[in-house]
Amino acid sequence: MDVALKIWRYNPQSGERELKRYEVDAPEWACLLDVLDIIKDRVDGTLAYRKSCRMMICGSCGMRMDGRSIVGCKERM
Ligand code: FES
Structure with a gap:
């Protein structure tokens, strides 16, 4: 499936942040954390x-998505 994410990125040189769009091909079973791994591995290693x-236990992958607090390894794409 084609997935598009917009992710806030911070530039430490300028101190500015920008909303960057990433588009990747991900498997049907992918969760948000899987898609972030694909982006980091194939598109932008600085992410x-x-x-x-990765089992919805520790809460380490807690983040904000579409104004909600979510756990990245639970959120289905
Ligand atoms: S990685 Fe532990 S809850 Fe997502």
């Missing part, structure tokens, strides 16, 4: 985020 258990 940084936290993760640990």
Whole structure:
């Protein structure tokens, strides 16, 4: 499936932030954390985020999506 995400990125040189759009091909079973891994591996290695258990236990991948607080490894795409 084609997935498009807009992610706030911070530029430490300028101190500015920008909303950057990423489009990737992801498997049907992918969760948000899987898509972030695909973006980091294939498109932009500078993307940084936290993760640990990948089983909805630790809360390390907690983030904001569409104005909601979510757990990235639980959020289905
Ligand atoms: S990585 Fe532990 S809750 Fe998502």
